[in-house]
Amino acid sequence: MQELIGVGNTVKEMKKRILQYAQCNAEVLIEGDTGVGKGVCAKLIHKNSSMHRGPFIAVNCGSISKGLVSSELFGHVKGAFTGASDNHKGYIQRARNGTLFLDEIGEMPLDAQGHLLHFLESKEVTSVGSDRVIEVDCRVITATNVNLKEAILNKTFRSDLFYRLNVLPLTIPTLRERVDDILPLANFFLVSHSSGRSLRFSVDAVECLNNYAWPGNVRELKNVIRRAIVLAESEVIYPCDFALDSNSATERSNPANLKSKYIEQVILTHRYNISAAAKSLGISRPTLYRLMKKHNIRLLQ
Ligand SMILES: Nc1ncnc2c1ncn2[C@@H]1O[C@H](COP(=O)(O)OP(=O)(O)OP(=O)(O)O)[C@@H](O)[C@H]1O
Ligand SMILES: [Mg+2]
Numbered sequence: 001m002q003e004l005i006g007v008g009n010t011v012k013e014m015k016k017r018i019l020q021y022a023q024c025n026a027e028v029l030i031e032g033d034t035g036v037g038k039g040v041c042a043k044l045i046h047k048n049s050s051m052h053r054g055p056f057i058a059v060n061c062g063s064i065s066k067g068l069v070s071s072e073l074f075g076h077v078k079g080a081f082t083g084a085s086d087n088h089k090g091y092i093q094r095a096r097n098g099t100l101f102l103d104e105i106g107e108m109p110l111d112a113q114g115h116l117l118h119f120l121e122s123k124e125v126t127s128v129g130s131d132r133v134i135e136v137d138c139r140v141i142t143a144t145n146v147n148l149k150e151a152i153l154n155k156t157f158r159s160d161l162f163y164r165l166n167v168l169p170l171t172i173p174t175l176r177e178r179v180d181d182i183l184p185l186a187n188f189f190l191v192s193h194s195s196g197r198s199l200r201f202s203v204d205a206v207e208c209l210n211n212y213a214w215p216g217n218v219r220e221l222k223n224v225i226r227r228a229i230v231l232a233e234s235e236v237i238y239p240c241d242f243a244l245d246s247n248s249a250t251e252r253s254n255p256a257n258l259k260s261k262y263i264e265q266v267i268l269t270h271r272y273n274i275s276a277a278a279k280s281l282g283i284s285r286p287t288l289y290r291l292m293k294k295h296n297i298r299l300l301q
Pocket of ligand 2: 038039103
C-alpha cells in the first residue's frame with residue numbers, strides 16, 4: 001500500500017484496518033478533521049476490496065443543494081419535477097458493483113437520510129417520480145469531519161442511520177497528533193512535485209515543519225511544500241520558503257527579503273561562525289558565502 005505515507009504506529013494501524021475492512025462489504029464510517037486523508041483511505045479500501053474492478057463514486061454531500069440530494073442519489077425520471085427534462089441515473093446506481101463514497105455525510109438533509117437508511121436496509125432504490133424498484137449492490141463508505149454524535153443530539157442527524165453506517169469505524173488523528181509522519185509526507189510531496197529538481201530541506205526547515213500546528217492537516221502540508229518548491233531559490237528549502245502563517249504578512253509578501261533576513265538571523269544566532277551557520281542552514285560554506293554576497297550580508301569585524 002504505497003499511497004498511504006507515514007511511518008508512525010497510527011499509519012501502521014490505519015493500513016491494517018484498511019486491509020481488514022477491504023475483506024468484507026460492510027459499511028465503513030471514517031471520522032477525522034479536514035485534510036487528514038479520509039478520501040485516500042476510502043479509495044484504498046475500495047482498491048483492496050473485491051469490488052476494485054467496479055466504479056468508485058465519490059459524492060460530497062455538502063456540495064449538493066439541499067433540495068436535490070435525493071434526486072442526485074437515487075436518480076429521477078423525466079418530468080419528476082420542474083427542470084427534470086430527462087431520466088437521470090443517481091449516484092447509487094452509478095456505483096453498482098463498486099463503492100459509493102459519501103463524504104461530509106453530516107451535511108445530508110434529514111429526508112435524504114431516511115431514504116439512504118431505506119437503501120442500506122433493502123439494497124433497493126426508487127428514482128424520484130418513479131415506482132419502479134431497482135436492486136443495486138454497492139459498498140457504502142461514509143466520511144465526516146463533524147461529530148455525528150453531537151449532530152444526533154442537535155437533531156440534525158438520525159441516530160438509526162448513524163448506527164447503520166458505523167459498522168466499521170475508522171478514526172484518523174490530526175497530523176499534529178502524529179508528528180512522526182510529517183517529514184516522510186513532506187519528502188514524499190517534495191519528490192512528487194519537484195519535477196526532477198533535486199531539492200532538500202535545511203535543518204531549520206525540518207524543525208519548522210515539525211513544530212508547525214498544521215490546522216489544515218496533510219492537505220495543508222502538501223500545498224505548503226508545493227509553494228516552497230516554487231519559492232525556493234536554490235536546491236535547499238528554508239523555513240521562509242514555506243511562507244507559513246507564523247511569518248508576518250509583509251515578510252510573506254516578499255520571500256526574497258525574508259530569505260536574506262533569515263540568513264542574517266541564522267548567522268547572528270551562530271555568532272558569525274559561518275561553518276556552524278551553514279550547517280544549520282543545510283548548505284556548504286561556499287554556498288553560504290555566495291548567498292551572503294548576493295543578499296549583501298556583511299560580517300561585522
Ligand atoms: N497518508 C497520506 N499519504 C499520502 N497522501 C496523503 C495522506 N493523507 C492525505 N494525503 C493527501 O492529502 C490531501 C488531503 O487528503 P484527503 O482529501 O483524503 O483528506 P480528507 O480527510 O478527505 O479531507 P476533507 O475533510 O477536506 O474531505 C490529498 O491530496 C491526499 O492525497
Ligand atoms: Mg475528503
